[in-house]
Amino acid sequence: MRQLPQRGSVAIVGVAESDLGVVAPGLTPLDLMGQAIQRALDDCGLSLSDVDGVFSAASQLRMPTISLCEYLGVKPTYTDSSYLGGASFQSLAAHAALALEAGLCNVAVIAYGSTQRSARGTFVPQRDQNEYDSAARPRLPVTGYALAAARHMHLYKTTREDLADIALAARSWAQLNPVAFDRRPLTREDVLNAPMISSPLGAKDCCLVTDGGAAVVMVRADRARELAKPPVWLLGAGEAQEHHSITQMADLTSTGAARSGAQAYAVARLNPNDIDVAQVYDAFTITTLLFLEDLGFCPKGEGGRFVQDGGIAPGGRLPVNTSGGGLSYCHPGMFGLFTMVEATRQLRGECGDRQVAKADTAIAHGNGGVLAGQSTLILGTSAAL
Amino acid sequence: MTRIEISPLQRWQDYLREGVLAYQYSPDADRAVFYPRVLCPFGGKAPLEWRVSSGRGSIYSISLVHNPKADPHAVALIDLDEGFRMMAIVEGAAGTPDEIGRRVVVRIGQPTAEGAAPTATFRWENAE
Numbered sequence: 001m002r003q004l005p006q007r008g009s010v011a012i013v014g015v016a017e018s019d020l021g022v023v024a025p026g027l028t029p030l031d032l033m034g035q036a037i038q039r040a041l042d043d044c045g046l047s048l049s050d051v052d053g054v055f056s057a058a059s060q061l062r063m064p065t066i067s068l069c070e071y072l073g074v075k076p077t078y079t080d081s082s083y084l085g086g087a088s089f090q091s092l093a094a095h096a097a098l099a100l101e102a103g104l105c106n107v108a109v110i111a112y113g114s115t116q117r118s119a120r121g122t123f124v125p126q127r128d129q130n131e132y133d134s135a136a137r138p139r140l141p142v143t144g145y146a147l148a149a150a151r152h153m154h155l156y157k158t159t160r161e162d163l164a165d166i167a168l169a170a171r172s173w174a175q176l177n178p179v180a181f182d183r184r185p186l187t188r189e190d191v192l193n194a195p196m197i198s199s200p201l202g203a204k205d206c207c208l209v210t211d212g213g214a215a216v217v218m219v220r221a222d223r224a225r226e227l228a229k230p231p232v233w234l235l236g237a238g239e240a241q242e243h244h245s246i247t248q249m250a251d252l253t254s255t256g257a258a259r260s261g262a263q264a265y266a267v268a269r270l271n272p273n274d275i276d277v278a279q280v281y282d283a284f285t286i287t288t289l290l291f292l293e294d295l296g297f298c299p300k301g302e303g304g305r306f307v308q309d310g311g312i313a314p315g316g317r318l319p320v321n322t323s324g325g326g327l328s329y330c331h332p333g334m335f336g337l338f339t340m341v342e343a344t345r346q347l348r349g350e351c352g353d354r355q356v357a358k359a360d361t362a363i364a365h366g367n368g369g370v371l372a373g374q375s376t377l378i379l380g381t382s383a384a385l
Numbered sequence: 386m387t388r389i390e391i392s393p394l395q396r397w398q399d400y401l402r403e404g405v406l407a408y409q410y411s412p413d414a415d416r417a418v419f420y421p422r423v424l425c426p427f428g429g430k431a432p433l434e435w436r437v438s439s440g441r442g443s444i445y446s447i448s449l450v451h452n453p454k455a456d457p458h459a460v461a462l463i464d465l466d467e468g469f470r471m472m473a474i475v476e477g478a479a480g481t482p483d484e485i486g487r488r489v490v491v492r493i494g495q496p497t498a499e500g501a502a503p504t505a506t507f508r509w510e511n512a513e
Contacts, residue, residue, distance in 0.1 A: 130420075131394055131502070132394075132397075132419075132420040132421075132471065132472070133472045135473070135474075135502070135504055135505070136460045136461075136472045136473050136474050137450065137452075137458065137460070137474070138448075138450060138460050138472065139450050139451075139452075143448050143450055143460055146448035146450075147446040147447070147448050147460075147462055148446070150446045150447055150448055150481075150482040150485065151445070151446040151482075151485065153482040154446070154482045154483075154485040154486075195451070196449070196451050196457075197451055198448045198449070198450045198451065198460075199448050199449040199450075199451075199480050199481065200448070200481075200482070201448075245420075245472075246462070246472070247419075247420070247462060247470050247471060247472050248470075252445075252446055252462075
């Protein structure tokens with residue numbers, strides 16, 4: 001049974017962010033999606049009247065594609081609002097590819113928007129009822145990731161300094177990105193001495209809380225070659241769902257990214273050492289480390305040594321989260337779609353000071369819940385087809 | 386079709402009210418099941434049985450959770466000897482990775498307020 005989209009059947013042709021950081025008072029998640037969609041369509045020379053496939057997931061909207069289609073004035077032939085938390089967007093891209101392949105739509109838009117920072121105090125992210133866990137009063141999601149980090153430290157002698165170097169690498173990339181939210185100097189001591197949230201994770205091990213949105217436009221291969229920018233091909237996709245509560249995760253140091261990544265590599269006919277640039281959802285420092293291991297960039301347990309001393313910073317052994325990531329660039333509730341925007345821009349060579357020298361292949365990995373939903377895309381330029 | 390008269394959560398809390406840490410067991414899979422549910426997650430065939438745990442286990446992972454308005458508390462994932470894992474507070478723990486693997490025993494707390502649920506927290510086994 002074939003489930004995954006075919007290698008190179010569709011391409012990302014337009015990408016954009018909305019306003020980021022702290023947006024104007026009164027702006028809604030739909031406003032930010034609308035702005036990002038307009039910019040992404042301008043990016044590829046298409047218009048709203050071309051859009052017939054609408055894909056969205058959002059934490060502040062109960063029926064995101066219903067409300068987004070109304071906002072846009074689009075009567076879609078196909079919609080999908082599958083929800084895997086922050087991993088939704090990679091999966092929506094795979095679903096969009098299948099819908100495009102099947103002819104269910106011709107121009108697919110994937111959109112996200114959140115005013116999580118501006119809405120602080122009024123908007124409370126929905127938490128699932130789980131009486132068995134809630135009695136222990138974990139601070140979710142942080143505590144789930146903290147438990148994974150503590151276990152990794154126990155098994156592999158990973159240190160808080162190793163995790164701090166992940167935050168420093170993200171900050172170094174952010175300093176090269178004009179739209180990153182936090183570009184201030186940051187030292188290892190700043191990270192280690194930041195207020196503890198859920199040990200071993202302190203405040204600087206945690207992602208930002210910002211506003212923001214993004215949009216990605218996808219079309220079939222034939223049309224992709226006629227548009228304004230060079231196509232960025234979807235070479236492979238994979239998805240894995242392992243658990244919901246952190247209590248149900250069999251091994252806290254081994255995530256579903258191993259399975260979703262393996263699927264994506266197989267379809268793409270690529271190996272980890274073929275990947276030029278990696279964008280992995282960094283909700284917390286430990287998240288980056290786990291995904292670098294599980295996506296095959298280093299052996300299990302070696303993540304600490306891989307990231308040490310600028311290993312993933314500019315000039316390091318592998319460019320990771322070149323936007324500055326959720327830790328320093330933006331994190332409006334869910335970051336998955338932003339990894340796809342940055343991967344696309346790197347492959348097009350549009351990243352200015354932070355541009356990676358050789359970028360023909362990229363991985364964009366999404367993570368949802370407490371290491372729960374995992375979804376991986378492998379993207380490439382025409383040279384990688 | 387049999388209507389469910391007592392939810393899995395209520396039954397689990399009823400056991401706690403009797404001072405017992407309970408879990409479910411799948412005879413089909415010969416495995417413990419936790420959290421409690423209405424079907425077996427290892428194939429869904431046989432009905433689940435309720436069993437009583439010894440309340441003894443070891444720390445799988447642990448974190449010290451800092452709270453804006455209260456003292457920090459240690460939250461652990463505990464592997465019970467019967468083969469299930471649960472999240473619980475460990476009293477007197479520092480919440481550091483060197484505590485992983487240490488033995489703990491359950492302490493069941495009865496609610497003082499009406500309508501409140503009983504609690505299952507843990508403490509170090511050798512501190513009994």
